Amino acid sequence: IRAEIQKSEKLQIITQLAASIAHEVRNPLTVVRGFIQLASSTMDEQNRRYMHTAIEELDRAEFIISDYLNFAKPELDRLERVEAGDVLKHVTNLMSSYATMQGAALSVEAEPGLQLMADSVKLKQVIMNLIKNSVEASSAGGGKIDVLARRSGEHVVIEVIDNGPGMTPEELERLGSPFYSTKEKGTGLGLMVSFRIIEAMHGKLEFWSEPGDGTTAAITIPTR
Ligand code: ADP
Ligand code: MG
Numbered sequence: 162i163r164a165e166i167q168k169s170e171k172l173q174i175i176t177q178l179a180a181s182i183a184h185e186v187r188n189p190l191t192v193v194r195g196f197i198q199l200a201s202s203t204m205d206e207q208n209r210r211y212m213h214t215a216i217e218e219l220d221r222a223e224f225i226i227s228d229y230l231n232f233a234k235p236e237l238d239r240l241e242r243v244e245a246g247d248v249l250k251h252v253t254n255l256m257s258s259y260a261t262m263q264g265a266a267l268s269v270e271a272e273p274g275l276q277l278m279a280d281s282v283k284l285k286q287v288i289m290n291l292i293k294n295s296v297e298a299s300s301a302g303g304g305k306i307d308v309l310a311r312r313s314g315e316h317v318v319i320e321v322i323d324n325g326p327g328m329t330p331e332e333l334e335r336l337g338s339p340f341y342s343t344k345e346k347g348t349g350l351g352l353m354v355s356f357r358i359i360e361a362m363h364g365k366l367e368f369w370s371e372p373g374d375g376t377t378a379a380i381t382i383p384t385r
Contacts, residue, residue, distance in 0.1 A: 183226045190226075194219045217262060224293060225348055227286070240362060242385075243284070245275035245310040245317050252288045253308060256296075265296045265304030275310055277317040277382045283358045284382075287366070290351040291321040291378045297344065298325030298376065312384070316364075319380040328370040336368055 194216060201212035253269045260267040288308070295306045307322045328336075335341045337356040342349030359366040364382035 187223070187226055190219055190223055220259065221346075225346075227289075240278045240280055242276055243279050243281045245277055245319065246271035246273060248279075248281055248285055248288070249308055249310055249319070252285050252292070256289060256292045260292070260296050260304075260306065263296050263300060263304070264302045265299050265306055267292065267296075267306045267308070269308045271310035272312060275312055275317050275384075277384050279362050279364075279382055280358075284362070284380075287355040287358050287380065288319065288321065290355050291380075294351065294378075295321055295323035295325060295376065298323055301326075313381070315384055316381050317384055319382070321378045322375065323377075324375040327372045327374050327376055328368075329372055333368055333370055 197212050197215055197219075201209050204212065249269050249271050253267055257267050292306060292308065296304060298304075299306070303324075305324045307320075309318075309320045309322070311318055332343070337352045338349075339353050340349040341353075356366050359380055359382070362382055364380060367379045367381070368376060369379070370376040
C-alpha cells in the first residue's frame with residue numbers, strides 16, 4: 162500500500178509540474194511560430210525551406226505539450242449533443258497538413274446527421290491523438306489513414322484506420338499504460354489520456370491490429 166501511495170503522489174507531482182510547464186512554454190512557442198511565418202514571406206526559396214523545418218519542429222513541440230496538458234486535465238467539462246461530421250471535419254482540417262508533411266494521405270467519411278453525446282473539445286483531442294499515432298506509424302511513407310463515423314444501434318462508432326506496421330498482441334496489451342512508448346521522442350501519454358477521456362464519456366476505445374496489417378482504433382460513444 163505504501164508503494165501505491167508513493168506512486169500516486171509522484172504521479173500528482175508530475176502532473177502538476179507538467180501542467181505548469183506546458184502552459185508557460187506554449188505561449189512563447191505560438192509567438193515564435195507566428196514571427197517565423199511572417200518573416201518567411203519575405204525570404205528566398207532556400208531560407209523558406211529552413212523556416213518550414215523550424216515550424217515543423219515547433220509543431221512537434223506543441224504536440225508533445227498537448228499530450229502533457231491533457232494528462233494534467235483528464236476531467237470532463239460537460240457532455241453536449243455534437244454532430245460527428247462536424248467533429249471529424251474540424252479535426253481533419255487541423256491534421257491534414259501535418260499528415261501531408263509526413264507523406265500520409267488522410268481521408269474522412271461520416272454518415273450525415275450522426276449525433277452523439279460528448280465533450281467535443283476532448284473528443285477532438287482523442288481523435289487527434291489517434292490520427293497522430295497513425296501518421297507516426299506510417300512514417301516510412303505511403304501512409305493511408307481513413308477516419309470513418311457510422312451509427313451502430315444506440316452508439317456512434319468513430320474509426321481511425323491505418324496501413325502502418327501494426328502491433329503484436331503484447332504491444333496491444335500495453336496500450337494506454339503511462340509512459341509506454343516505442344518512439345524515440347514519444348511521451349507515452351497520448352493513449353493513456355485518450356482511454357480516460359473516452360471512459361469518462363461513457364464510451365470505449367478499442368484497438369485491432371496485427372503485425373504487417375495496419376491498425377484500427379475504434380471509439381464507441383452513446384448517441385444520447
Ligand atoms: P506516443 O505516441 O507518445 O508513443 P501513445 O500513448 O500515443 O504514446 O502510443 C503508445 C505506443 O502505442 C506508441 O509508441 C506505439 O508503439 C503504439 N501505437 C499507438 N498507435 C499505433 C498505431 N496506429 N500503429 C502502430 N503502433 C501504435
Ligand atoms: Mg501518441
